[in-house]
Amino acid sequence: MTAPNQNSGSAASTVPASAAASTATSASVVELPLTQFRAQPVSLKVNGQEVGPLQVPSGLMMIDLLHEYLHLTGSRLGCGQGVCHACVVILDKPDGTSEEIRTCITGANFFDGKSIRTIEGHAQRDEQGEVVALSPIQQKFLEHFSFQCGYCTPGFVNAATVLIERLKLHPVARDQVEQTITEALNDHICRCTGYVRYYEAVKEVVLTMPGLVKDAA
């Protein structure tokens, strides 16, 4: 969608002559610096595997790189403007912490040299690549019937996983759990309105997984 279609000869030949002429004229008259497309090398780690260097057009959004270059189609393009958070992936930072990042509004070149996890990277797989066990949060989302259409689910899985990883490093008091979950998932939009079941599933994981909650001290 945002991938440029520059090399398509057939597309170029169907452009009316007048339009092609005006494009040529305007290009020769005004040329703002550095607004043309150019290919850029991008290397990154995705779900633990090194990828690249890939030659991607500058300005390509990360969601398109995942879909079109890496064929990882689990991340969802929702609003395309950074509101719904369906497209978030997990960015693993060098200090061992993780955060969500919206791939529909973040350029692929931003991820050069970085390490991310997508929805495809949560479950345990065997040597043939078949899923053998879901991650705890994936499992609880199923058990709680948290989602209906499932379009927002990759984003919710990533958000909840980031929350759990944060709580492992910085546990919260028991009376703060509900507030913490609400704040962590607040930006994610679910048009089937499955919020309560998402919320209950995350709460169960937070309360049952050891070390996420500070017991009354």
Place this chain on the structure above:
Amino acid sequence: MTILSLTSQSAQTSRIRLNLPKLRSLVLVLSVGALAACGQHHDDTPAAQTTASATSMPADLESAAAEQLARGRYLVKAADCAACHTSADGAPFAGGPKLSSPFGTFYGTNITPDRDHGIGNWSAGDFYKALHDGMTPDGPLYPAMPYTSYRQISHADSDAMYAWLMAQKPAAVPNHQPELSFPFNMRFAVRFWNMLFLKDGLPDASKGQSPEGTSSGASADWNRGRYLVSALGHCAECHTPRGKFGELDNALPLGGGALGRVAAPDITPQGLAARGWTATDLQTFFATGIAPQGSAFSEMYPVVHLSSQYLSHDDLRAMSTYLLGDPPPAAQPLQSRSSASADTAQLAAGRNVYLAVCAGCHGRDGEGKPHVAVPMHGNSTVRQSDPHNLIVAMLDGIDAQDFPGLERMQEMPGFAGQLSDAELAQLASYLRATWGGQPGDVTAEAVKALR
């Protein structure tokens, strides 16, 4: 509430009949006092005009009072009283908003008709004295209250504002004392400040022109705009640089001020024209908060939200006429700087940062996205010669904002934690050189200094 509202003007005496006789006499005593105070100064106020026939024409009184209240409501909006006197989670005009300054922190006061905490015991004369001289029955105000500008408000307008404020619901909310360092905590010293710096008005930044065939000096629009901008709107309080003692600099009226984290830009005719502002765009900006040059943010956002969006078309046209001058200078087209003049490698690096974290919302070619983010191409902040505000916006981000009508812009995240000083400097340089007509000369040190 009704009782208190009656203290203001005899114009409302018709309502007294609904009240107990005891209250009625109290109210009458107070309103006579208030009227005496107004009458001394101005006999042409609507209230004063109707006083003579107070007993014989209650219907006229009622309509005059209603008219004065409506005018007062409009003037209170034009003077943007709510910006400092209404907090986001508090009762209207009960005070609270914080105003930081180099001298310490001030808190907007309670100006509801509450007798203990508000201005319920003030007469219309007291109110005028507060606006005009910064003097209240309890002592001098700090010049955080813009009486330096409000002193140009006419007595009749002050009375109308007073009448409307007195008709609002009293709120028993105590005032928060200012937190000031020595010597600014010595309130009596404000009297000396007033002696030195309280002047009747700044020089005009723009020129008016007398309409053809007259010699009146300036058009009606320019004069009305001057009153709206200088007196009610108190634009100069933020947009004029201040001296060592917090006084407005007479030599640079509306030349841009730097009281807060985000500097108030130069809004002289030359300053506005250099950033591409036309009279039409200014009116659009005041009415809706958004123009082709960008959206109101930081402290200008509440100005649009609470004040300028409510002003009439005529008044907005008058304001832009005064700000730009009569006739206005031509808006300057965006200069395109060739990439040869700037460091091409730095610009390419800046372009990469832009594509990585900005283009998703502001567009690959800086064209913006409707209801998401404003264009960067020709943006007023990008076109400012000082990159200060551009850097601050990139570091701190901008909250999601609702604008008049159905327009809103998404939250812009701050990039202080995402991008390094060098990356932000490259980005700012790229934006300036590409879409601002400014040199791409932002340094990492300049970014670091603003973190």
